[in-house]
Amino acid sequence: MNQIKKLWIGLGIFAALCPLGLILPAHFKAGDAWGEWGPETIQKLAGYVPSGFAKLSELWKAPLPDYSFIGWEEKPLQLLGFSYIVSAVVGIAAVAVITYAIGKFLKRKENQGEL
């Protein structure tokens, strides 16, 4: 099997295992990453919601917010694990396709030197 195929299988394994990135933090009762809190948490931590933050924090509505489906915030962990895997597959595909296209566009012209 060629190396590229093997690496793709490796990526597939990472996508399948990625719910660990949800389950472990939940199990160990870890909160958000530092500096990535929502307005409610920042209210609790700082005692107020900074006014500039309040204006900007809801600026963008992502189609798969927090690697899940819209409206799935309160779903049980098993379902979130499912949406997390779907997000991983969508993200891997999008990132790979775009990077591949950029790479194809930028790659060195072969007549400039050896392969």
Add this chain to the structure above:
Amino acid sequence: MHIPDGYLSPSTCAAFYGAMVPVWMTASYKVKQSLKARQVPYLAIGAAFSFVIMMFNIPIPGGSTGHAVGGSLVAILLGPWAACIAITVALVIQALLFGDGGITAIGANCFNMAFVLPFAGYFVYKLLSGKSTPGSKRRVFSAGIGAYAGICLAAAIAGLEFGIQPLLFHTASGQALYSPYGIKVAVTAMAGEHLILFGWVEAIVTALVINYLQKHDDVFTGEPS
């Protein structure tokens, strides 16, 4: 390390977009000079790997979470400028599709994770690996330490970006307008948790993958050529 919208002032965000424009332009130019056709699929896989490894949130029990980035790994395998492009794509997709990192903060997040991180990691790797042969233990070790240095420096700089906000942007009564924590708290938190935990995860992931690829694939000589 994905700074969301609202934590940095619009002027800070503009400054980092401004800083990244020449970096992205230079990256395009440099990659055009060096990227071989058969490396293109590896660049795509490297970007996708960085994307998915960032989904593996690692908990500090009862505290916060963090993750590896894989930026130094891509830099060591394909060169730091190629890594800059690959990680930029991953960060832009994370912001647009998944709301991970703010739209306004894409410049700052790319500065930290697609510029500082791979370049610092690559520089330390080069320094430590010296003239050792590809596939040697010294290269694997150097890759791990480089990756550790890269992510810790990037985290410290992200902390600095958070930390200058309340200093520069506050109301007359002293309430912060954006990120509320000062330099000391923000840099200590961001650098500290990466020095203690997440940096080691980045180091181990990088060393393991380098160890595997340098043995199994002649595309990677450790030189971007």
